Every structure is written in C-alpha cells, then in structure tokens.
Amino acid sequence: MFIINCPYCxxxxxxxxSCGGEAHIERPKQPTELSDDQWAEYLFMRKNIKGIQFERWNHAHGCRKWFNMVRDTSNDKIQAVYKMGEKPPVK
Amino acid sequence: MSKNLRINKNNFIDQTTRISFKFNGQKLFGYKGDTLASALLANNIHLVGRSFKYHRPRGIMTCGSEEPNAIVQIGNDASLTDPNVRATEIELYEGLDASSQNCWPSVNFDIGGINNFLSPFLPAGFYYKTFMWPAGFWEKYEYFIRHSAGLGKAPTRSDPDIYDHQYSHCDVLVVGGGISGIMSAKLSAEKGLDTILIDDKSFLGGSTIYQENESYKINNINSNKWLANEIESLKNYSNLVIKNRTSLAAFHGYNYLLARENLTDHLSINERKGKVRQRLWKIRAKKVIIASGSIERPLIFSNNDRPGIILSSSIKKYIDYYGVKTGENISLFTNNDSAYETGISLYKSGVKVNVIVDIRKNSDSLIVKEALELGLKVLWGSTVVDTQGYKRIKSFEVMKLSDDGNNVVGDRSKYNCDCLGISGGWTPMVHLFTQSGGKLKFRNEDNVFIPDENKTPSNQISVGSCNGEFKLNEIVINTIENLKSFLSLSNTCYDGIKIICPNEKSKRNIWLLPSDKPIGKTKPFLDFQNDSTAKDVKLALREGFKSIEHVKRYTTTGMGTDQGKLSNMHALGIIADTTGTNMGELGTTTFRPPYTPLTFGAIVGRNVGEFFDQTRKTAIHNWHVKNNAEFENVGQWKRPWYFPKDGENMHQAVQRESKAARDSAGILDASTLGKIDIQGTDASEFLNRVYTNAWSKLEIGRCRYGLMLNEDGMVYDDGVTTRLGENHYIMTTTTGGAANVLSKLEDYLQTEWPELDVYLTTVTDQYSTISICGPNSKNIITKIVPGLDLSDNNFPHMSFKNTKISNVNCRIMRISFTGEHSYEINIQSNYAEDVWIKCMEAGKEFNLTPYGTETMHLLRAEKGFIITGQDTDGTLTPSDLQMDWIIGKKKFDFIGKRSLYRSDTIREDRKQLVGLLTEDPKEVLEEGAQLVENINEKPIEMLGHVTSSYFSPNLNKSIALAVVKSGKKLKGKKLIVPMENKNINVIITDTVFYDKENKRLNA
Incomplete structure (x- = not known):
C-alpha cells in the first residue's frame, strides 16, 4: 500500500x-478528422509495462484533484508526482 | 498409555496452577504456560490426527507455527468452534475442548486409513487423471470427493466474538522477540525512536531464553540469563510498546504491515466475556526490523511421518521450556550439530538418549565433544532407512552411507525407540522479506535462501537467523553492526560486548536420503499435511512439469494450512538434484500473505451487520417507515420500494399505486437522484461537451433532458438539467451514477478542458426532491403554493419556478418521468419531511398516493422511458436505444461523438431497444429472459433479452422492453421466449405503450 505525495495535500x-490509468494521452482536438484506427488508438490502446510508467491519479477522498505520477511498476517505487499540465520531471 | 512425562525443573511453567482440558472427550491435566501440544505430550499422547490424503496417523512434529500435523478442532459450539488450530500454538486454558480432525469414526480407528494401503494407486495428480473421464461425470464424482476432502469443520452459525481493527504509526517496528529482536528493540528505544516489538508467543526470548548451557556466554553470564536481564530492561522505555501473542500476517510495500493480536484465546471461556477476541493492527512503520528467526528442517527418509518423530529442536524446547519428556527412549537423527544440543539437554534431564545417527563422517565441534564426553553414542556416516510403528514409532533401521552419500551399504541394524528427533539444519524465515518485495540469494555452503542485501527494499533490514546468521556471536555482533548504520547510531549500550559460543557448525546436506529399496517402495514424506512424497515430486518431473510453481500445484506440496514452512526447501532440493539445476537458479515458490492463517473475524473486524456498508437515508425516510414502506437498496440508498396497505402483496400494492398515479395523483420521494450544481462562465459550453444534445440556446428557467455517453459512444447516464441563471445550472443524475458522474466531469474539467471556467459542486444531500404526478397534481400544487400561476403559458412543461412553501425557498420543476402532468419540488432537506406531509394533507381529497421505485419503473416503462443500468448495460448507443433525436449532429464534438460512427457502432444488426407484447396479455415475462426466433434449429440463436417487464394496470396487459438484434427493423415480428417449462410467444412493438401522443403531459 503506497504512500502518495499529493502535490496539493x-x-x-x-x-x-484512485488510479486513472496511463497519463499523457491527450484527447484529440479534432476527433472527426480521425480514421477509425486513429480513434481506436486513442480510445483503447494502453501500455502496461514493467518498469517506469506514467499514470494519472486522483485524490478522490481528499482534495479531488487529478495529478500525474511516475511509478516503477517492477518495485512500486514512486519516482515523482506532478500537477496536470506540467512536464514529467523524469524521462 | 496415560503417563506423566513432566519433569520438575524449570522456570517457565507454573506447576502450581493445574488446568483441566479435554482431548477427544478424555479429561486431562496440564499447567499454566503449556500449549495444548506440550500438555498432550506430558500425558504421553502423540497421535493427534490423520493425514489429509492417506489418513496416516500423525503426531506433534514441532513446537510452533510451522506445525503441519497437530491441527485440531477447538470446541463444538455451532458458532464458536474453531477448525485447523495448531496444537503447538494454542495456549492451554481451563475448559479447552479439542478434538482430532480428518478422521472417522475416531483418530484411533479411522475408516479413511484404507487410503494408506491404496496409496500406490493415489499418485500425484490422481484426481486430475482419474476424474476427467468419462466427460460430464465430474459432477457425480465431485459429491464424494467433497465429502472426503477438507480438514476441520467450519462453524455453522455466525461468530458472536468481537474483532477490532486499529491503525498504528511508529518509527521502528521490530518483528520477532528472539535475541536479535530484543537487542534491536532496545537499540531503537535507546535512540528515542517510537518502537513496537511484536512476537507471536506468550513470552519473549525466542529459543535463547531456555538455552541453559555453559558453552554460551554473553558478558560472562549464560546467554539465557543475559537475555532475561535485557528483556527486563525493556520495561524502562516508555517509547517502546511490546505486543505478545501478535503474529505478523503481511508485509506490504511502503512498510505497511498487518499483524493479528490474540487477546482472549488463552483465557478461560468465562474470562473472555465482553472482550475483543482479536485485533488486526494496520501498522505503517518508518523502518522495519525483521527478526523472524529460523525453523529447523526435517530429514527426508522412508516413513519419516510417524507419531513420535519430532524435530530435534522441538524436543529440546519441550524438555527445557515446558519440562516435558517427548519419550523415554529417544534417539536422534541429524546432519548437523543442533541435535547434539538436544541430546545434552535430554541427558541432563535424565532422559535416555539411545543413539545419535549422524550422516556426517565426523565433527570436532565443542558441542559434539561435550556430548561424546557425556557418553552419548554416535553412529557416524549413517542414515535411517525406515521406521516401524503404526500409531507411534517403535523402532527405526540404520544403514551406513556410501562415501559420496548417494547409496547405502552393509546391513540394516534396528534400534528401538519411542521418539526420534530429526534435524536437517535450519531454514531462515524469509517470508516477510519476500512479501515486501525483497529478493533472495542462495548460499551454497549451508543450502539456505537468505535476503540479498542488494535487493532489499529501502527502510527495512533482516537481522539474526532470518538473515542466515546461526551462531550466537554472529547474531549478536552483526545485529549491533547492521543496526548502527540502519538506525544511524554512533555508539550503543552493547559496545564491547563479549561472547563465548561453540564456533564450528558443519553440515552435510542430502535432500533425499538414500535407501536400500527403490524409491517406489518407500514413503519419504515431504509435505506432511498434504501427504506429498519425494516420489510424487519425481513423478511430476518425469511427467514434464518443469516450473516449481507447477510442480507445487500438481503435487500440492506446500499448499496446506502450514504453506509448506517445514519442507518446501526439500522439495526444491529434490527438484534441483533430479534436474541437475542449481538451487539459486531454480528459485523458490512465491511467499504470499498471510504468514499464518487469519480468522475471517480478524479480517472483517467491526465491518459486519449494519456496519458492513454505509446506509444513506433520505430526509423523508422516517415518514416512509411510519407508513409501512418496503425498502429497496439502490447503491447505498434505502429507497421506498412500495407502500403495502391492508395486507397487500407487492404486486397488489404496485398495481394500486400505478393506477392511482394516472387516475388522480401519486407522490414519490426522488431525493436520491444525484444533483450537481454547475456554475461558471463556460457552464453552457461545458454541458455542450458532456451531453449529446445542444445546450447553448436553453433559456433561463427551462429544463432539458440530456444523455451522457462514454468516450466509446455507449450510454452512461441521463437526467434533466435546469438552467437557473446565465452561468448557473443544476444537473440531475441517476441515483447509482451520481458519484461516478461527478468524478467523470471533474476529470474532464481538470485534465482535458482546464481552460473552461466551470465549478462543480455536489448538492445531492442538500436538496430533497418530492415528485407529484397525475391529472390532479396541478390542484395539489395550487393548494400548497396558492400564489403561483400554474397556467401552461406561465409555467409550461420543462420549466421551473422559484417560489416559497411556508416561507421556505424552493424550486418547483415541471418535469415528468411518468408521462403525466407533474411537478418536482426541490427544497432544503431539513424542511423536506414537513413539506411532504403538507403535500399529503393537500392531496387527501385527491387520493394522493405515495408510490415507490417499483411503481416508478412501471409507469416509465408504459411510456418507454429507459432506466440507464437496467435497459442499458454499457453496450448500447443512443441509436441502439432508438434515441437518435437526442444526438446533436451539428455539434462539433461531445464526449463519445466520434465513436458513434465507428464501423462497429454503425452496424445495423446491433442489439436495439424494442417493446414486447405477449400473445397472452396476462403472461408477464421474466426480466433477463432470452429471445429466440426458431427453437427447432440447433444451435438456437439468441437474439436478445428482456430488460424490463411489468403488468400494466393502466393498459390491463403485460408489457416489456427488450434489446434485440436488428430490433428496429423487426416491428411486428413474432419471437419466442423459451422458459423452463413453456415457450412464450411475443411480438415486437414500439417502445411507447401508453399515451403515444404525450397528451397527458399538459392534461
């Protein structure tokens, strides 16, 4: 069970x-211009890697703010948390 | 048979306090401080149970949580009985009533024992191989297998005991109260850190505390006396909490640990009343020191499972700690020095030690020398090849080992005994370390897996024998040195400590000891609880199983309630030997929590009965209760389901309520619908993006129904949203979807559209909603709010008015979920019950009838209105619901829009919502029933299913909604609903059954 450093609290x-899945998947600005395959790529395809993963998290039972987290899924070490819209501090 | 094997020397057992207990109905005595196992052994009882598969007689093998055999049923009360309790752990209390498990009619004569003689026919995977054919017979076999499987009996009534959960935060948690744990706790407390020390026993000190041997000295006094002084000194630290009888169950990431504290299991039944039985501690520790120790390994030879065969270190504990002789003619069998310490203890207590069989060629360690000087007889380079005695070992046979240890040579020689101690070396208890994510390394010198210091998660350390340190000086010195850096200590109270101890520890490891018989003719048990033998493991390998995880499951080695603590290592060793693999490369099976079994009571704590989940009640709940409402759970809400009158059943009540609502007036508590207050300069744009239809042109004061999709185009939620002001809306959601809708909207606002100026606030609990519908609803509202102009011009359908009821501000919306002329009063929740009562009084002359969710469902189904979550299931688009009218095709974008013309969502043969009428108008379909066209052609194609079904009193016939493949095109088509004993003919219709022209809205 992690201890998470909420950027606000x-x-x-x-x-x-609560975890909201992979981060940095931007909703297309012009969905109507996308082919079925391109839309499906946005809609369905998610990475599930062993290692450094970028994730969205929500402080659901706290400030209710969404933020991003860099987590090593192989050992659950949280490498960074940062606010929405900010660039990831690690590659 | 009955004999007293207690000796009169020791400081640990209070021999002045006699305790009576029962075992298999026989009344026996023990002393305060005994475990059930030590008390049974003192009464010369070894046979305590039967094994799982072969029903072989089994006895007490150990003295701790690793016990595979001596598991008993405690008590016989239907609600309090406790199965699978280890006799080696349960403390004796007055009135303890224990009985053997897995035997019938009795442990001495067990019918299942026939399996022992059938054992050649019950190899590994026997059940998989035998019961797979003929196909379909499994159900017949299963009955018998289920009845012969299982260990203890589960209680049949609910558990009356109280269990607690408690959170705890500390600087340092020390797990294990042996010598290294005691030293760790003292060093941590000395440094001023908030420290918790837990140990699963009733006493501290581990195995050192009863090590009464002149060869072990710390600072010139015997190590046991030194440790006793150290334990005494712990009382001086107010920042140290010591928890006995507390077993660590799980070590999760980020130093989050679960521990179960036993509070009353050692007390007599009378002393337990009103007390918490067990407490589950949820501990978050800044640092964790694991000092969980090690357990002795058995040796693997034929018939090594007979009652009377006990781990050598356990024999030592029974004699030194409990003052109990495990026999009167004891021999020992070993591959290392530990058994000699047992031999010396037995000798000093006056017990006859016949021989020590040692597979080593010799040893010149101090302990061995001491034993030889006392005159103990050692058979060097020899092995036990077999044992005799059915319910208790009587004798064993010894042969010489060949030089390489692969074979036996010479003749068998037989020795009589009533107890055989076995010692196969030590296994560090690394369970907690690996649970936390640590990785192990294999040490070839003494064949142990130990924590890899380079792959240890941060802020934890393993000390003592769980870290692979077995000599006293190693344990003490390394614990001090390692803790200095771990806790940043400069100098400690232990600096300059002096230790004297035997320093040589040689071992000769042979995982499976050779025999003069082929392996097929021997029974070398590996997993004593699950009855898997070395033979089974070898068979699994021959049959092609390679992964240790697969071998484990196929042979069930290590899958009992003891989780193979005792002999998993031997299984791994035999696999490595047979396949020629290095054990380090082979690795171990995964250690999973809990370390020892937890009771369900401890797991659920107080979250039982009414505390199982939160209950939400509306502000009008008390009125509903007073008026005989039956309630339905909708999420956490209690909603009135129907209001039976004069002994009505549900059907009668719902028919009456439904009729009254359309004939005159009905009233519904709709407070549970989710309400979200939306404000901000971009509120209209926001609604445009989250709903399928257009919102910008909605006038202030008007309401609109909206459909919300997921990004995949499937219907997610629906509800009416009202424009209160230029930048102010109030949205309603479904009852069950309220929290999720708010989260979803917040998600989009914060992450995708941060540029929008919109603020969301949940107001579900702040406002209550009273819905009044029916042709007389207007008359009732006129009575309650006399000044309000209710004309269609001033207050049309889909609009709202701010007004007052008895000086309380309220909003009245003219919206309808029944198709009737209706009003929804929204009022601050603390006034809701009063207003409801006012409505009831005003409605008396119009037969205003309170109705519940069932009538609400029926009325909306008459109108073909969907309920998301009932008629939809996350696979239906608006078009599938025949609601194409609600899609704002001109809108640039909204959530899910792009998905509405994916190749899959535009398929014409998708399942689509339709109405159904039954051929026989009295026949009501079952919700969930399948729809088919042709029942003669097999396989029968399932075309869809019924989603809503009712008997409509207003139409006097059965109506239903269903989803059907290509349903839109099938209007008028006859289909069949096949039921268990009949086929029901139905016809596909429009989804609207009642008032198709919507005349009643303005009636």
Missing part, C-alpha cells in the same frame, strides 16, 4: 486515491 495513504 502532501503525503497520504493510498486508500485516499
């Missing part, structure tokens, strides 16, 4: 948060 127990 500080360290809190994982039970206060």
């Amino acid at each position: 500080g360290e809190r127990d994982q039970t206060e948060f």
Whole structure:
C-alpha cells in the first residue's frame, strides 16, 4: 500500500486515491478528422509495462484533484508526482 | 498409555496452577504456560490426527507455527468452534475442548486409513487423471470427493466474538522477540525512536531464553540469563510498546504491515466475556526490523511421518521450556550439530538418549565433544532407512552411507525407540522479506535462501537467523553492526560486548536420503499435511512439469494450512538434484500473505451487520417507515420500494399505486437522484461537451433532458438539467451514477478542458426532491403554493419556478418521468419531511398516493422511458436505444461523438431497444429472459433479452422492453421466449405503450 505525495495535500495513504490509468494521452482536438484506427488508438490502446510508467491519479477522498505520477511498476517505487499540465520531471 | 512425562525443573511453567482440558472427550491435566501440544505430550499422547490424503496417523512434529500435523478442532459450539488450530500454538486454558480432525469414526480407528494401503494407486495428480473421464461425470464424482476432502469443520452459525481493527504509526517496528529482536528493540528505544516489538508467543526470548548451557556466554553470564536481564530492561522505555501473542500476517510495500493480536484465546471461556477476541493492527512503520528467526528442517527418509518423530529442536524446547519428556527412549537423527544440543539437554534431564545417527563422517565441534564426553553414542556416516510403528514409532533401521552419500551399504541394524528427533539444519524465515518485495540469494555452503542485501527494499533490514546468521556471536555482533548504520547510531549500550559460543557448525546436506529399496517402495514424506512424497515430486518431473510453481500445484506440496514452512526447501532440493539445476537458479515458490492463517473475524473486524456498508437515508425516510414502506437498496440508498396497505402483496400494492398515479395523483420521494450544481462562465459550453444534445440556446428557467455517453459512444447516464441563471445550472443524475458522474466531469474539467471556467459542486444531500404526478397534481400544487400561476403559458412543461412553501425557498420543476402532468419540488432537506406531509394533507381529497421505485419503473416503462443500468448495460448507443433525436449532429464534438460512427457502432444488426407484447396479455415475462426466433434449429440463436417487464394496470396487459438484434427493423415480428417449462410467444412493438401522443403531459 503506497504512500502518495499529493502535490496539493502532501503525503497520504493510498486508500485516499484512485488510479486513472496511463497519463499523457491527450484527447484529440479534432476527433472527426480521425480514421477509425486513429480513434481506436486513442480510445483503447494502453501500455502496461514493467518498469517506469506514467499514470494519472486522483485524490478522490481528499482534495479531488487529478495529478500525474511516475511509478516503477517492477518495485512500486514512486519516482515523482506532478500537477496536470506540467512536464514529467523524469524521462 | 496415560503417563506423566513432566519433569520438575524449570522456570517457565507454573506447576502450581493445574488446568483441566479435554482431548477427544478424555479429561486431562496440564499447567499454566503449556500449549495444548506440550500438555498432550506430558500425558504421553502423540497421535493427534490423520493425514489429509492417506489418513496416516500423525503426531506433534514441532513446537510452533510451522506445525503441519497437530491441527485440531477447538470446541463444538455451532458458532464458536474453531477448525485447523495448531496444537503447538494454542495456549492451554481451563475448559479447552479439542478434538482430532480428518478422521472417522475416531483418530484411533479411522475408516479413511484404507487410503494408506491404496496409496500406490493415489499418485500425484490422481484426481486430475482419474476424474476427467468419462466427460460430464465430474459432477457425480465431485459429491464424494467433497465429502472426503477438507480438514476441520467450519462453524455453522455466525461468530458472536468481537474483532477490532486499529491503525498504528511508529518509527521502528521490530518483528520477532528472539535475541536479535530484543537487542534491536532496545537499540531503537535507546535512540528515542517510537518502537513496537511484536512476537507471536506468550513470552519473549525466542529459543535463547531456555538455552541453559555453559558453552554460551554473553558478558560472562549464560546467554539465557543475559537475555532475561535485557528483556527486563525493556520495561524502562516508555517509547517502546511490546505486543505478545501478535503474529505478523503481511508485509506490504511502503512498510505497511498487518499483524493479528490474540487477546482472549488463552483465557478461560468465562474470562473472555465482553472482550475483543482479536485485533488486526494496520501498522505503517518508518523502518522495519525483521527478526523472524529460523525453523529447523526435517530429514527426508522412508516413513519419516510417524507419531513420535519430532524435530530435534522441538524436543529440546519441550524438555527445557515446558519440562516435558517427548519419550523415554529417544534417539536422534541429524546432519548437523543442533541435535547434539538436544541430546545434552535430554541427558541432563535424565532422559535416555539411545543413539545419535549422524550422516556426517565426523565433527570436532565443542558441542559434539561435550556430548561424546557425556557418553552419548554416535553412529557416524549413517542414515535411517525406515521406521516401524503404526500409531507411534517403535523402532527405526540404520544403514551406513556410501562415501559420496548417494547409496547405502552393509546391513540394516534396528534400534528401538519411542521418539526420534530429526534435524536437517535450519531454514531462515524469509517470508516477510519476500512479501515486501525483497529478493533472495542462495548460499551454497549451508543450502539456505537468505535476503540479498542488494535487493532489499529501502527502510527495512533482516537481522539474526532470518538473515542466515546461526551462531550466537554472529547474531549478536552483526545485529549491533547492521543496526548502527540502519538506525544511524554512533555508539550503543552493547559496545564491547563479549561472547563465548561453540564456533564450528558443519553440515552435510542430502535432500533425499538414500535407501536400500527403490524409491517406489518407500514413503519419504515431504509435505506432511498434504501427504506429498519425494516420489510424487519425481513423478511430476518425469511427467514434464518443469516450473516449481507447477510442480507445487500438481503435487500440492506446500499448499496446506502450514504453506509448506517445514519442507518446501526439500522439495526444491529434490527438484534441483533430479534436474541437475542449481538451487539459486531454480528459485523458490512465491511467499504470499498471510504468514499464518487469519480468522475471517480478524479480517472483517467491526465491518459486519449494519456496519458492513454505509446506509444513506433520505430526509423523508422516517415518514416512509411510519407508513409501512418496503425498502429497496439502490447503491447505498434505502429507497421506498412500495407502500403495502391492508395486507397487500407487492404486486397488489404496485398495481394500486400505478393506477392511482394516472387516475388522480401519486407522490414519490426522488431525493436520491444525484444533483450537481454547475456554475461558471463556460457552464453552457461545458454541458455542450458532456451531453449529446445542444445546450447553448436553453433559456433561463427551462429544463432539458440530456444523455451522457462514454468516450466509446455507449450510454452512461441521463437526467434533466435546469438552467437557473446565465452561468448557473443544476444537473440531475441517476441515483447509482451520481458519484461516478461527478468524478467523470471533474476529470474532464481538470485534465482535458482546464481552460473552461466551470465549478462543480455536489448538492445531492442538500436538496430533497418530492415528485407529484397525475391529472390532479396541478390542484395539489395550487393548494400548497396558492400564489403561483400554474397556467401552461406561465409555467409550461420543462420549466421551473422559484417560489416559497411556508416561507421556505424552493424550486418547483415541471418535469415528468411518468408521462403525466407533474411537478418536482426541490427544497432544503431539513424542511423536506414537513413539506411532504403538507403535500399529503393537500392531496387527501385527491387520493394522493405515495408510490415507490417499483411503481416508478412501471409507469416509465408504459411510456418507454429507459432506466440507464437496467435497459442499458454499457453496450448500447443512443441509436441502439432508438434515441437518435437526442444526438446533436451539428455539434462539433461531445464526449463519445466520434465513436458513434465507428464501423462497429454503425452496424445495423446491433442489439436495439424494442417493446414486447405477449400473445397472452396476462403472461408477464421474466426480466433477463432470452429471445429466440426458431427453437427447432440447433444451435438456437439468441437474439436478445428482456430488460424490463411489468403488468400494466393502466393498459390491463403485460408489457416489456427488450434489446434485440436488428430490433428496429423487426416491428411486428413474432419471437419466442423459451422458459423452463413453456415457450412464450411475443411480438415486437414500439417502445411507447401508453399515451403515444404525450397528451397527458399538459392534461
């Protein structure tokens, strides 16, 4: 069970948060111009890697803010948390 | 048979307090401080149970949580009985009533024992191989297999005991109260850190505390006396909490640990009343020190499972700690020095030690020398090849080992005994370390898996024998040195400590000891609880299983309630030997929590009964209760389902309510619908993006129905949204979807459209909603709000008015979910019950009838209105629901729009919502029933299913909604609903059954 450093509230127990899947998948600005395949790529395709993964998290039972997290899925180490719209601090 | 095997020396058992208990109905005595196992052994009882598969007689093998055999049923009360309790762990209390498991009619004569003689026919995978054919017979076999499987009996009534959960935060958690744990706790407390020390026993000190041997000295006093002083000194630290009888169950990431504290299991039944039985600690520790110790390994030879065969270290604990002789003619069998310490303890207590069989060629360690000087007889370079005695070992046979240890040579010689101690070396308890994510490495010198210091998660350390340190000086010195860096200590109270101990520890490891018989004729048990033998493991390998995880499951090795603590290592060793693999490369099976079994009570704590989940009640709930409402759970809400009158059943009540609502007036508590207050200069644009239809042109004061999709184009939620002001809306959602809709909207606002100036606030609980419908609804509202102009001109359908009821501000919306002329009063929740009562009084002359969710469902189904979640299931688009009219085709974008013309969503043969009428108008379909066209052609194609079905009192016939493949095109088509004992003919219709022209809205 992680301890997550919410960028707005500080360290809190994982039970206060919910995970929203892979981060940095931007909703297309012009969906109508996309082919079925391109839209499907946005809609369905998600990475599930062993190693450094970028994720969206929501402090659901706290400030209700969404933010991003860099997590190593092989050992669950959280390498960074950062606000929405900010660039990831690690590659 | 009954004999007293207690000796009179020791400091640990209170021999002045006698405790009576029962085992298999026989009344026996023990002393305070005994475990059930030590008390049974003191009464010369070894046979305590039967094994799982072969029903072989089994006895007490160990003295701790690793016990595979001595598991018993405690008590026989239907709600309090406890199965699978380890006799080696349960403390004796007055009135303890234990009985053997897995045997019938009794442990001494067990019918299932026939399996032992059938064992050549019950190899690994026997069940998989035998019961797979003929196909379809599994159900017949299963009955018998289920009845012969299983260990103890589960209680049949609910558990009356109280269980607790508690959170705890500390700087340092020390797991294990042996010598390294005690030292760790003291060093941590000395440094001023908030420290918790837990140990699963009733006493601290591990195995050192009863090590009464002059060869072990710390600072010139015997190590046990030194440790006793250290334990005493822990009382001086107010920042140290010590928890006995507390077993660590799980070690999760980020130093989150679960521990189960036993609070009353050692008390007599009378002393337990009103007390919490067990407490589950949820501990978040900044640092964790694992000092979980090690357990002794058995040796693997034929018939190594007879009652009376006990781990050598356990024999030592029974004699030194409990003062109990495990026999009167004991021999020992070993591959290392530990058994000699047992031999010396037994000798000093006056117990006859016949021989020590040692597979090593010799040893010149101090302990061995001491034993030889006492006159103990050692058979070097020898192995036990077989044992005799059905319910208790009587004798064993020894042969010489060949030089390479692969074979036996010479003749068998037989020795009589009533107890055989076995010692195969030590296994560090690395369960917790690996649970936390640590990786192991294999140490070839003594064949142990130990924590890899380079692959240890941060903020934890393993000390003592769980870290592979077995000599006293190693344990003490390394614990101090490692903790200095781990806890950043400069100097400690242990600096300059002096240790004297035997320093040589040689071992000769042979995983499967050779025999003069072929392996097929021997029974070398590996997993004593699940009855898997070395033979089974070898068979699995021959049959092609390679992964240790597969071998484990195929042979069930390590899958009992003891999780193979005792002999998983031997299984791995035999696999490595047979396949020629290095054990380090082979690795171990995964150690999963809990370390020892947890009770369900401890897991659920107080979250039972009414505390299982939160219950939400509307502000009008008390009135519903007073008026005999039956309630339905909708999410966490309690909603009135129907209001039975004068002994009505549900059907009668719903028919009456439905009729009254259309004939005159009905009233519904709709407070549970989700309400989201939306404000901001971009509120209209926001609604344009989240709903399928257009919102910008909605006038202030008007309401609109909206459909919300997921990005995949499937219908997600629906509800009416009202424009309160230029930049102010109030949205309603379904009852069950309220929280998820709010999260979803927040998600889009924060992450995709941060440029929008919109603020969302949930107001579901702040406002209550009272819905009044029917031709007389207007008359009732006129009575309650006399000044309000209710004309269609001033207050048309789909609009709202701000007004007052008895000086309380409220909003009245003219919206309808029944198709009737109706009003929804929204009012602050604390006034809701009063207003409801006012409505009831005003409606008396119009037979205003309260109705519940069932009538609401029926009325909307008459109108063909969907309920998301009932008529939809996340696979239907608006077009599938025949709601194409609600899609704003001119809109640039909204959530899910692009998905509405994917190749899959434009298929014409998708399942689509239709109405159904039954040929026989009295026949009501079952919701969920399948629809087919042709029942003669097999396989029968399933075309769809019924989603809603009712008997309509207003139409006097059965109506239903269904989803059907290509349903839109099939109007008028006859289909069949096949039921268990009949086929029901139905016809596809329009989804609207009642008032197709919507005349009643303005009636």
